[in-house]
Amino acid sequence: MRPFKYTNAKDASSAAKLLTVNPNARLLAGGTNLLDLMKEDVERPDELIDITRLSLTQIKPISAGANQGGISIGSLGKNTDAANHPLIRQNYPLLTQAILAGASGQIRNMATNGGNLLQRTRCPYFYDVAMPCNKREPGSGCGALEGINRMHAIFGWSEKCVAVYPSDMAVALAALDAVIHVRNADGQERTINFADFHRLPGDSPEKDTNLNHDELITAIELPKTKLADHAYYLKVRDRASYAFALVSVAAALEIDSSRSGNRIVQARIALGGVAHKPWRAFAAEKMLIGKDATEANFKLAADAEMANAKPLAHNKFKVELGNRSIVRALQLALEGNKA
Structure with missing residues (x-):
């Protein structure tokens, strides 16, 4: 692992400002994916901004707005807490099932809800720094396109990338029409419909999402639904x-x-x-x-x-x-x- 600077963020806005100052900085929450990538020399941030102490963990009903009657899930809450929360188990069992289908109990105890959405592909060509990968190094080629691609995409792929996205939680959120809340360095907030949050590879497979570098996820909203029984x-x-x-x-x-x-x-x-x-x-x-x-x-x-x-x-x-x-x-x- 390469040397890096470690910084504690005091609040969401200061975390976003630190990202603005350093384009090679990354946010550190659960770290279950990022730290592995750093150990493999796939990700090379020179600064980690620790956001684990921010108060973005609450799961609560939404009492006003377009999604009134739904629930809000804090981005820094743990996957385990989200899966087992009574509101989610009762009203969104699909999400509980998806979270419990992913990883081990130990990882779910560390992984955060926002971080789950930002995890990167498990394509072996992406992880192997000796192989070409446009996602890891734009312009180097896609080793999987003509290589061993048993695990790879059958929808939406391009000549630049055929990797697949790994999250189970996100698949349920896509079906449930979730909305992502993000905040930037100026304290401005915006929402992103879940269908627009992740990207297809196109000509820029290195971009996994439509999240800007100076933005962090604050919450995931689920609308009220009549889909819980089936x-x-x-x-x-x-x-x-x-x-x-x-x-x-x-x-x-x-x-x-x-x-x-x-x-x-x-x-x-x-x-x-x-x-x-x-x-x-x-x-x-x-x-x-x-x-x-x-x-x-x-x-x-x-x-x-x-x-x-x-x-x-x-x-x-x-x-x-x-x-x-x-x-x-x-x-x-x-x-x-x-x-």
Whole structure:
């Protein structure tokens, strides 16, 4: 690990100002991803700004504004606390399931909610500094494009990058239409719809998000929802524990059970392990609205989404796996499984 300066931030605004002064500084919260990257010489910040003492940990109901009736999750709260909070377990079981599907209990006890959204790809070409990687070193090439790309993207990739985004929590947040609150060095706040927070690689794969360098996440808002009774997070991986998803599916349905056939009022589906960002399955959702919640309709929805997949040399299996995973996740959501 290279030498770096260590600085304690007094509040959110001062942390953002320190970032403005030093473009090569990084924020330190749980450190579960950043410190590993520094040890591997992938990330090379010359200053770490410690924000662990900032009071951005609270989980609370939203009593006013556009998301009244929803909840606000502090960015520096731990993943474990978010997953186990009564408000989240009761009203957003999809998020609880997704968080508990990721990493080990020890990591969840350290990792923060905001940091989870900022974790970087686990692409082996990104981690291996001897290999070309446009995400790590723009202009050097993408080793995975013509290399071993079994774990890589089937949606939204470019010739510059085929890496996938690793978070489970973020896939659920994408399905739940979360809103991210950020603050800059001048104390100005703005919100970013979750669909716009992460980026596809395009020509700038080194940019994971649309967060500016002098901004930090302060909170994650979840709108009031009618999706709690029929939600499920399915994660398919090579081994049962501590592995990143080959494909994951966050599925949630609002069902009108007053009519025969369980008509679908609204559907939310997001995929993980398939793109540079959590992939919202809009084609599948559109197919389901107003339809009966049947296996046949679930298959039609999955077919509609996976028809747009563009697999690489070694991950063609992800198309069929994604198709079957969408159907299975919708079936389990319909059954009413909760965390």
